Amino acid sequence: MSVKLVKLKRSFYDRKDVVKIAKELLGKILVTQVDAVRTSGRIVETEAYAGVEDRASHAFGGRRTARSEHLYGEPGTVYMYICYGMHHLFNVITNKKDVPHGVLIRALEPIEGVEHMLNRTGKPVADFTITKGPGNLSCALGVNKFHSGGNVFSNEIFIADDGLRYKKNDIVITKRIGVDGAREDADLPYRFIIRGNPYVSAKKS
């Protein structure tokens, strides 16, 4: 590609407002180089998880276990959550170490390596489901629980800016998906999507 990618620095993640960071990650590019295969996609859907005060967070109330330990890591840490025993969900950690803020990447628009994504997912054709939803995109990019505890500053996994900027009207804000058990926090406006993008989850393609 002729477009220059600028890797986001630690200072991008080392900020207090995880909701704002989730919104700013829209349009950025998630790149992985796993098993000598490069795959990437533009982030079109994110969700913020706001730590100890957020009932939807694995760290709600200060809960800290072996599973959620990486949520408490340095800004830029990768936190992979295994959901339903088979899906690996990709999060990037924000704020200071020991403050368990994170952003869940929920959907990508593929850019590089679509044929490799097909190999990894076992899908026959590159329809919109290939990187729609957090489980699907992690599989397509080849990231799994073994990447948890790493960071997004390596050559293996990083997030970059190619200069694309969305207009305010291109961004839609909604409540989060699949967190109905979080009581009053289930309705918080912590989900950000690109308006009309076919890779956004929770709707038919």
Add this chain to the structure above:
DNA sequence: CGACCGATCGTCT
């Protein structure tokens, strides 16, 4: 198109 259901397993109670 909406509702429902099974897969599948590590983690926490």
Add this chain to the structure above:
DNA sequence: GACGATCGGTCGA
């Protein structure tokens, strides 16, 4: 022993 920050398929209207 129960339960997920999911997904894709099936069933019925």
